[in-house]
Amino acid sequence: AQSVTQLGSHVSVSEGALVLLRCNYSSSVPPYLFWYVQYPNQGLQLLLKYTTGATLVKGINGFEAEFKKSETSFHLTKPSAHMSDAAEYFCAVSPIQGAQKLVFGQGTRLTINP
Amino acid sequence: DGGITQSPKYLFRKEGQNVTLSCEQNLNHDAMYWYRQDPGQGLRLIYYSQIVNDFQKGDIAEGYSVSREKKESFPLTVTSAQKNPTAFYLCASSMLRQGQETQYFGPGTRLLVL
Numbered sequence: 403a404q405s406v407t408q409l410g411s412h413v414s415v416s417e418g419a420l421v422l423l424r425c426n427y428s429s430s431v432p433p434y435l436f437w438y439v440q441y442p443n444q445g446l447q448l449l450l451k452y453t454t455g456a457t458l459v460k461g462i463n464g465f466e467a468e469f470k471k472s473e474t475s476f477h478l479t480k481p482s483a484h485m486s487d488a489a490e491y492f493c494a495v496s497p498i499q500g501a502q503k504l505v506f507g508q509g510t511r512l513t514i515n516p
Numbered sequence: 517d518g519g520i521t522q523s524p525k526y527l528f529r530k531e532g533q534n535v536t537l538s539c540e541q542n543l544n545h546d547a548m549y550w551y552r553q554d555p556g557q558g559l560r561l562i563y564y565s566q567i568v569n570d571f572q573k574g575d576i577a578e579g580y581s582v583s584r585e586k587k588e589s590f591p592l593t594v595t596s597a598q599k600n601p602t603a604f605y606l607c608a609s610s611m612l613r614q615g616q617e618t619q620y621f622g623p624g625t626r627l628l629v630l
Contacts, residue, residue, distance in 0.1 A: 411556065436618070445520075445606055445621035446559075453615055492558060496617070504549075504619055506558040 404429045404495050406507035414513040421465075421480040423510050425493030428474065435476040436494040436504070437467055446492065452476065463487070488514045519543065520622035522607050527627045529594065529601060537592045537625045539607035546612040548590035549619060552576060553604040562605075565590055566612060594627060602629050 409424040427433060434453050438446040450461025457469040463486075467478045476493060493507040520541045529535045539548065547566045551559040561574030565584040579598025584590055590609075594601045604626050608619040 434617070438621075443604075443624070443626070445522075445623045446608075448618060448620065451618060504561075506560075508556060508558045 404433065404497065404503075404505045406493050406495050406505055408491075408493050408507035408510050410510055411508060412511045412513065414515060415483050416515045417485055418482050421478070421483045421487065421512065423478040423491050423493075423512065425467075425476045425478065425507060426474055427476060427493070427495045429495055429497065431497045433495045433497060435467075435469060436496075437461065437465070437476075437478050438492045438494065439463075440490045440492065440509075442489075449478070449491075483512075483514050485514050485516065488512055520607060520609055520620060522605075522622040522625050524625060525623070527625055528630050529627060530630050532596045534593055534595050535627070537594070537605055537607075537627070539590045539592065539622060540588055541590075541607075541609040541622075542588060543609060543620070544587075545609035545620075546587075547610045547617075548584065549608040549610075550574075550580070550582065550590070550592045551606045551608065553606060553624075559606065562592065601627055603627060 405428045407426045436451045437449040440446050450459045452459045452469045460466045465480045490509045490511045492509050494504050496504045523538045549564040550562040553559050560576050563582045565571035581593045606624045607622040610617050610619045
């Protein structure tokens with residue numbers, strides 16, 4: 403069985419500050435890991451994903467995430483927050499075999515202060 | 517323009533009424549999914565389908581039904597048996613080849629009960 407824990411349902415940062423959204427997962431098999439972003443009343447947009455290979459993954463809009471197997475983590479970062487980054491962010495995990503079984507975290511709402 | 521479309525954007529249901537949410541994709545994806553999103557609960561899988569004329573229950577299938585008569589289409593019916601249908605419903609699709617199972621989402625349908 404797999405599960406995802408996102409630490410902090412709400413995160414608030416100042417414009418220009420570092421964004422750090424935390425995600426820890428539990429998986430009995432090697433995982434695929436994803437970050438999605440959701441703007442109000444819209445669907446989810448893929449930010450980035452880890453499947454195999456390099457553990458530091460770069461995504462859209464300047465975001466990146468690092469897969470740390472020893473810590474079972476996949477934290478999302480962005481060096482400098484922009485007002486347009488305000489949204490809800492979801493971390494998700496799936497097994498490599500049967501990757502359609504995507505399990506989501508509860509989401510983290512990111513607020514950017516001017 | 518390739519993508520996933522959902523209609524309507526907003527849907528109102530009266531007591532005892534069945535309603536159907538539409539999901540269409542022109543990405544030639546094999547698999548399609550329906551998720552329910554409630555505030556603070558992330559996304560929960562209702563049903564998914566990997567091939568035409570076949571589908572599997574997800575974690576919260578009770579009170580819902582689906583069909584997959586065409587590869588491009590995966591409508592969801594919310595039946596009168598679903599006692600708490602108010603939610604945001606998201607459709608997704610993906611390939612099934614290993615390494616290409618990333619799920620892509622439609623814009624969502626918000627269902628409200630009158």
